[in-house]
Amino acid sequence: MEAQEKDYRISFFKPTTPSAKFNRNLILILVSIWALAVFGFQILLRVLEKPTPEPVLITFESVWEPVSSGTASQGEIKTCAATLLSALCKPTFFHVGAAEENDAAILKSGFNALVYSLLSDAEADNLRRNLKLMYGIAENIDSYEDEAYLTVKTSISNTISELLNIPANAVQGVTAPHMLDTEVAVLTGDQKEKIPHIMKEYLTHNQSVLTDTIVLGFPFHYLYSAVLLLIIFIVLCWVYCIVIDRMHTRLIITERV
Numbered sequence: 001m002e003a004q005e006k007d008y009r010i011s012f013f014k015p016t017t018p019s020a021k022f023n024r025n026l027i028l029i030l031v032s033i034w035a036l037a038v039f040g041f042q043i044l045l046r047v048l049e050k051p052t053p054e055p056v057l058i059t060f061e062s063v064w065e066p067v068s069s070g071t072a073s074q075g076e077i078k079t080c081a082a083t084l085l086s087a088l089c090k091p092t093f094f095h096v097g098a099a100e101e102n103d104a105a106i107l108k109s110g111f112n113a114l115v116y117s118l119l120s121d122a123e124a125d126n127l128r129r130n131l132k133l134m135y136g137i138a139e140n141i142d143s144y145e146d147e148a149y150l151t152v153k154t155s156i157s158n159t160i161s162e163l164l165n166i167p168a169n170a171v172q173g174v175t176a177p178h179m180l181d182t183e184v185a186v187l188t189g190d191q192k193e194k195i196p197h198i199m200k201e202y203l204t205h206n207q208s209v210l211t212d213t214i215v216l217g218f219p220f221h222y223l224y225s226a227v228l229l230l231i232i233f234i235v236l237c238w239v240y241c242i243v244i245d246r247m248h249t250r251l252i253i254t255e256r257v
Helices: 018-048 055-069 074-088 098-117 121-138 147-164 171-179 189-202 220-250
Strands: 050-053 204-207
Touching: 018 220, 050 055, 055 074, 055 189, 074 098, 074 147, 074 171, 074 189, 098 121, 098 147, 098 171, 098 189, 121 147, 147 171, 189 204
Parallel strands: none
Antiparallel strands: 050 204
C-alpha cells in the first residue's frame, strides 16, 4: 500500500492550521486599519472641504467690474494690476502645461495693459527702453547675477513697485519685470471674460478645519499625511509582532534553533 502523499502547499487565503488562520486574520485587520487611516482621512477631507477664496481674489472681484468697463479710478486700476501680478507669482504658472501657459498669457496681457494705462507717454517710453535693455543683457549673460542685468531689473522693479504700492523686495516686485512686455497689450473681449474665471480658478482653495488647524507649526492635514501616518504604520507593525509572539506562546509554538 502506497503511503499517502502529504500536501505541504501553504495558502494565505485558505489556511489549514490555527496559527495560519490567526495570522491571516490579524494581517487583514491591520491592513484594514491602515487603509482606513490613509483613505478614510482623504475621504474626510473631501467631505469637510469648502471652497475658500484668497483675500487677493476678493480684492480683485471688488475692482474688476469698473476696470473692465473702463470706468475705474487710478487707484482701482493699481489695485487690479497688483492682484493680477500676485496671481502670476503663483508656482502653478511655472509648470509646463498648455492650459497654464495660456492662462498666464492672458493674465500677463491684462497686467501689461493696466500698467501702461497708468503711465504717461514719457514714463511708458522709459519703461520700454529699460525692458529692451534688460532682455538684451539677459541674452548675453551666463548668470542672472550679472551686475548690469541686476541694475536694470532693479530699476524696473522699483518703478513698478512704486506705481502699484507694493514692496520692491516682495515676490511681486521682484517678479514684475519678467511679466512686462515692450509693447502695450490690448485686451480682447474674450480675454476680459476669461480673466475673472482664471483668477477664481487659481485663487480659490478647498479648506476645512483639518487644513486650517495648525499643530507644531504645520497644517494638520500635512502633519497627519507626512508624519502621523508613518507613526501609525510603525505602531501597527509593532502590534503585529507583539500579538504573534503571544499567539506562539499560547499555542506552544517554538522556533527550532
